Amino acid sequence: MCIHTWVFTHHRALMRTQTATKRLKSDGVFVFAANRAADIKQVIGFSDEHDINAVIVGAREAWMLADELADSDIAVIVNGLDNLPADFDSLGSRLDNAALLSNAGVTVMFTSDETHNARKIRQGAGTAVAYGMNYDLALQAMTTTPAEVFGSRSRALAVGNSADLVVWSGDPxxxxxxxxxxxxxxxxxxxxxxxxxxxxxxxxxxxxxxxxYINR
Structure with a gap:
């Protein structure tokens, strides 16, 4: 499974180079970094036009286009803790972004944006649940869903799968x-x-x- 990453901002056309054209003909997942609703709309149109398997990372204003994303079967990778705009491309950031997307039928996954904050992914998922996302889907967004979207081996607990699991002291x-x-x-x-x-x-x-004072 090949993964191609492109930054899609300010309506930049992606078909201006021969390299991009060749990549569109290959199999794999195409990951677009986009936050602004207008840019996300461009990704939807681009994905539909070229019939590619697209994923949008960032997607801070994706809730505005939840139905369109669901209809085009485009998954998103969001930070469940994003609630304030970091720039003019994310003025519509809100804590229920993941919930609105998931409830509309969009496949949702979580990110912490930075590797050193990976520990915050489950906090973001918990926040999404607090704002209306289905609990089971939030758990899947951190476990089985990424494997399914990116064509990795199954992360589900089932006979024949890898025995990878974490035991928690309480609700993860x-x-x-x-x-x-x-x-x-x-x-x-x-x-x-x-x-x-x-x-x-x-x-x-x-x-x-x-x-x-003793966490044991």
């Missing part, structure tokens, strides 16, 4: 929950980290502090 979409066990390819992974070592060093269980 609650920020107070934490992973208690991680299994990858059937092997139990170590939960030791720099953070856990610092916890053991500076906040032992017998510390003269209330249990509320």
């Amino acid at each position: 979409l609650e920020v107070t929950s934490y992973a208690t066990a991680v299994v990858i390819e059937g092997e139990l992974s170590s939960m030791e980290s720099r953070q856990s070592k610092l916890l053991e060093r500076y906040l032992p269980e017998d510390a003269g502090m209330g249990r509320a």
Whole structure:
């Protein structure tokens, strides 16, 4: 499965080069970075015209075109925590963006925008649920849906699939929950980290502090 990424802003035509023309003839997923509703509309038209498998990342104003995206079967990758405009292309940012899109039938996935904030993906998914997104679809948006959209191996818990799973202390979409066990390819992974070592060093269980300060 090939993945092609293009930035689609300010109505720039993508068919101006021979390279773009050749890529459109190949199989794969075409990822467009677009936030403004006008640009997203251009992606929809471009995708329909050339019959390509398109995904839009960013999509801050995608809620304005939810029905059109659903009709064109275009998936989106959104940050569930986006609620303020970062620039003039995202003036319509709102926390219920994912919910409005999902409820309209659009395939939704989540991103944290930056790799160092990947831990916030589940917080964004939880926020989307709080603003009206179906809980199960929010979980799938972080697990099985990306695999299905990008043609990866199935991430569902089923016979014959890879034994990859995470055990949580509580609801994984609650920020107070934490992973208690991680299994990858059937092997139990170590939960030791720099953070856990610092916890053991500076906040032992017998510390003269209330249990509320000890996250165990």
